[in-house]
Structures are given as structure tokens and as C-alpha cells.
Amino acid sequence: MNYTNILSETENGITTLTINRPSKLNALNRETIQELHDALAVAENSSKTKVIIITGSGEKAFVAGADISEFADFSVGEGEKLAAKGQELLFDFVANLSKPVIAAINGFALGGGLELAMAAHFRIASENAKMGLPEVSLGVIPGYGGTQRLPQLVGKGRAMEMIMTAGMIDASQALQYGLVNHVTSLEELLEFTEKIAGKIMKNSSVAIASAISAINANYEDGVNGFETEIKNFGESFGTEDFKEGTQAFLQKRKADFPGK
Known part of the structure; x- marks a missing residue:
């Protein structure tokens, strides 16, 4: 299957999905969300795939957020439908896949990007990664599960602070919070993630x-x-x-x- 905004590669039981919109810092638009859904569905149903890794292209961003230009003029009803469809198509879909999904966070994971990483079953970050939910600085709140998954992962107080301040935390702080499982150098990120995937694949x-x-x-x-x-x-x-x-x-x- 050919995609416009993502790359999909399967090797040795691992399907790696790379969000590939470097000029937009891999921001999620509707087309990318749909393509990720389609690629994840293919991997879920493929006997060749045992573990799924999601990452971003380049060295700057995993996903730097949602594509704001797509919804800047939305009405109340349109905004609600946007969140509902996005959660169904991608974020809840990822969380409930039967095959393990690991987010390899290789840079900025902001807004919808952090929400995508949190929907994965666990997260590994490179040392240059920055994470946050800055939506309130735009007059909106996280709509792709961020207000629910962040407190589950880091606790209510820390989630409240991160969301209310719209601030970012670095990889070491994310590790301290329990938001990510491991931190590696950018150069070692995918190799390290694949090693963990290899350990998973030895089991049932x-x-x-x-x-x-x-x-x-x-x-x-x-x-x-x-x-x-x-x-x-x-x-x-x-x-x-x-x-x-x-x-x-x-x-x-x-x-x-x-x-x-």
C-alpha cells in the first residue's frame, strides 16, 4: 500500500511506521491520521508483524502536534466530531491493538504527537525529545485522549500542571515522571527499541x-x-x-x- 505522509517497513517481525512530513515537523493532519489507521490495520492483521514501532522522520520531531490550519475555523459541532473521529480512527485504535505498539520519540512530541505516543503501549525517547500538551495556549484543550492518558501515566497533579502551563518537559524529566520507559541517544533510539521488540517477540x-x-x-x-x-x-x-x-x-x- 502506498502512503503520502508515512513510511511503512516490515523486517524481522517488526513493522516500523515513520510519520514523514518533515516540512511540517510531522504534524498530524486528517490524511496522516487516516494513513496511520490504515497502516496499523494492515500490521495488526499481518502474520509477518509481531511488534509495531511508531516514530517520526528526521531528527527534530516525533510529531509536533496537530495541523492547526485544518481546524482553526471549526464550529463547536465540528470540533467535537474532529476529536471523536480522531480518537476512534487512531488513538483508541492504537491503544487497543492486540500487537504491542512502541512509540520511539525522536524529538518534539507535542499536542496530538504526545497523545499518539501515550496511546502506544509504552514509550522510548531520545535525549533531545521534548514533550507537552500546549493546547490551552491556543484556547482549546487536548482532544485526542490527552486529559485522560496523561494523568494515568504521570499522576493527576503533574498532568494538571503540564496541561495548565502548556509547558514542555525534557526526556530526563519524562523518565522521572514515568511518561517514558527509557531514554537513549538519538542515534541509538531505533536500535534500542528494536532490541526490546526482539525480547517481546520471544514470548507468546x-x-x-x-x-x-x-x-x-x-x-x-x-x-x-x-x-x-x-x-x-x-x-x-x-x-x-x-x-x-x-x-x-x-x-x-x-x-x-x-x-x-
Whole structure:
């Protein structure tokens, strides 16, 4: 599939999606959101993909925000539809994929860019990365899940401060906050991320998908995460991966998971 604003490459079980709008610091417009959705759907349904990495092109930005020119004159109703469609197409879609999604933050991750990174299952940042939700400086609030996911990751007080001040934090502060899992040099970012992806791929893809579902359940209104965990745990016993994993352990050999 050909894309205008992103690059997609699959190698050794890893699909890397690179947002490629360097002249706009990889800002998210509607076309890019749709292309990311399409590429993620392809990766989710491909037997060749075990882990997905999302990053930005160049050395300045992961995603420097949404493309403000697209919605500067929107009405109240249009603004609400923009947020709802964006969350459905991309941000919630990413969060609920059954395959692990890692955000490799290679520079500015602001507004919709940070919201995209937070929708990923976890984040790795380069030392030059800067993160923030500056929407209130434009008279609006984060609309792609930022007011919900940031407090979950860094705590309510820190999220309130970051959103109210519209300020940025650097990679070391993001690591201290728990917003990112690791910080590396820019040159090592993708290699480091791929190494973690390699560790993930040694394990059962079926169990990983089940774990993602159980973890996400804890953040859904009206859903008891413990009950989802119990259900998913029980269902694991009926998988071929469970049979292979337990037999490999008992036989003291490396498991070769069939992914079923």
C-alpha cells in the first residue's frame, strides 16, 4: 500500500511506521491520521508483524502536534466530531491493538504527537525529545485522549500542571515522571527499541494480546479489570501457546510458540 505522509517497513517481525512530513515537523493532519489507521490495520492483521514501532522522520520531531490550519475555523459541532473521529480512527485504535505498539520519540512530541505516543503501549525517547500538551495556549484543550492518558501515566497533579502551563518537559524529566520507559541517544533510539521488540517477540503473541486486553480493562468505565484478567487467564489454558510454553518449561528447552 502506498502512503503520502508515512513510511511503512516490515523486517524481522517488526513493522516500523515513520510519520514523514518533515516540512511540517510531522504534524498530524486528517490524511496522516487516516494513513496511520490504515497502516496499523494492515500490521495488526499481518502474520509477518509481531511488534509495531511508531516514530517520526528526521531528527527534530516525533510529531509536533496537530495541523492547526485544518481546524482553526471549526464550529463547536465540528470540533467535537474532529476529536471523536480522531480518537476512534487512531488513538483508541492504537491503544487497543492486540500487537504491542512502541512509540520511539525522536524529538518534539507535542499536542496530538504526545497523545499518539501515550496511546502506544509504552514509550522510548531520545535525549533531545521534548514533550507537552500546549493546547490551552491556543484556547482549546487536548482532544485526542490527552486529559485522560496523561494523568494515568504521570499522576493527576503533574498532568494538571503540564496541561495548565502548556509547558514542555525534557526526556530526563519524562523518565522521572514515568511518561517514558527509557531514554537513549538519538542515534541509538531505533536500535534500542528494536532490541526490546526482539525480547517481546520471544514470548507468546497470544498471551501478550491477552495481557494487553486485561491491562486496558482496568481503565475502562464499568469494567472490572480483575474479572477480565481471570477470564483471559482461564482462556490461556486452551491455547496451543500455553501447551508449548509449559511443555518447553518442563522439558527444559526453548519454547517455539505457534501463535495460536
